Amino acid sequence: MIHTAAARLAETGLRLRAMMGGGETLRQRLVLDDPPPQADIWVHGASVGELVSARIIIEALAGSAQVLVTANSPTGRDMAAGWGLPARLAPLDVPGALGRFLDAARPRLALTVEGEFWPLRSRMLAARGVPQAMIGARISARSAVRWGRLRGLIAPVLGRIEALSAQDAGSEERLRALGLPQAAILPRLDLKLLAPAAIAPPPDDPARDRVWLAASTHEGEDGVILDAWLAARQSCPDLRLILAPRHPRRGDEIATLIAARGLTVARRSGGAESGPVLLADTLGEMSRWYAAAGICFIGGTLTDRGGHTPWEPAAWRCAILHGPHVSNHAEGFAALAQAGAARQLHPQDLGATVARLAADPAQAQRMGHAARAVLDRRAGNPASLIARLRDLANTRDRNDIQGQ
Template structure:
């Protein structure tokens, strides 16, 4: 009751601010604008990162039910709208805004991505008979300790969740300790890996065996790659290199590095499609280069940029090479190394490693298959989750939603 009274008081002040020119975003969050259309599934993610991670699940569910996406940020809202889905800012956790939103949207299922717990939203959804679910759920030890001091607030919220897929075992255990029912727990999924895991992997192909992709390279890395390519090509005639800078605007700079070594410059931005060295200085074509290469060096790892994700080359069954600087994805690279799916390299041994893999394609193919298998294991199978969410939505079907 104290929380509800405080929420009503806060809402009165916010409505006054909105009427006095508080901005369109505030009016939208208070649902003082045009109300949402009736929907079947209400998906909420805090912002861009959460919604991107869940995009595969959201778009799959949108194939057979109407979906409304909300976010706390305009960038998240606008991104979801760009996917062709109805999207708006989420209602604030105050009674009037939530009431107006739910009166208009009339969802059959409320799905939250990752880790937001709104007590009033939870209570009003339950009062209207709307099932609640969460995917990619995560909660840190620090957050769990804070919520543990407010068990009277968090336990009812978690107790109303009918289906939850955690991001990791630690989060699942912490949520159970705070009040999540055992019956709500679904198999864990790593949402961020569902999209790469959904890519159909290419078959083994001799045409890929001697193609090396240096993907998303940064300043200081292209020179190392080119020197290694020259040495590796001497040991492995017929070796080809696709050099894809992280920022295609650096195309002129990288082309100059190629020319300075007396090598022919073939630029994708100028229409080149295949060459001994292909400078892939365009946007939106990385999937094409992964599909053509059996060996992939992950950029940002030879210089101290923290390394980019290894899961994209894993999706395409590439043998993965990486430098020593992988702090952005340290645990993932370590797991791939242990699985024999990736190899750490330095500027000094890069050429020898590439030459060995290109001349012994069975090793590179084995690495690629191991990388893909680990990706699929880490991503998990979304089918049980999707089936459970559909069942919850169907169980809440009402005749007023046509």
């Protein structure tokens, strides 16, 4: 085939480059270094984002099988290694590298996260009888059009997939149109929601009802938040505010805004744990603040930053408030609003809305429970998917693998 011939030619040039000091990255991608360890399941994700989204499934599989993780980037590889899993850079889609990789790893299942379609990898796995699966699969309308012009490449790749869970209905339909067998389709899962859905929120608590968290705020939002809190305190004098900027390095700037309003500055970076206003200018403690607050304003939505994820506050059963700029997660915010779990506000309405929710904790709790219900419904339950992947990995004995 033309594709295979071109791959062989490219590999020859790459090997020469590697022999002339092409670096550790190229050598590992050509599998010219130490061979990979033997593994039951080969999991591949492009980089950090893909692997993080699938971590719950990867670690569940690793609980009962030997898993080898590959990534296209050193950062993705190193992150997976930090989870305690064997990890290395993925072999390039060229015959020699793939052959050396598969000879050593001898996987029973090849699992790809999200959206990479490698024709030669697919064909060589199939020749060795290795089942292929994808999770969180996605393909944009634009990519589908491009692949549609290369149906001779994409259709056989999709036709060899035995199990695929798409991230959304649109991706699933586009993949079917390009050649994915109907029999391979599994229930859809949004991988990025699995980690939030695994969070166990605290029970409803009157202490949370009077705490408002402004999470991941940006420049231009903190003053608005402080003024809204002061306005809400006119009717709810015991209302507390946790102000957690997206970038803790802005702590001094925000402390100045707090002091300018005649307020005591309590900074988490200085050891403070509570106060009428707590400036949470540290890293790695957002779970603590979500657990403490029943009402959450999502930063990056008053200024045009596109907004941060609504799913973390939803996981903690927070009543969700936000501004008009939500382009980064527009569909999720719309689903939460439809369920009565989130409200879009203009700055001048923020204080009054927070005051009403603090005065009516049952309403805020209903919003929080509705947010969690939307999250759980959209995340789905990965148990059946994990069971199917385990079944695929056990479809053959190692002695039956071809090419050994």
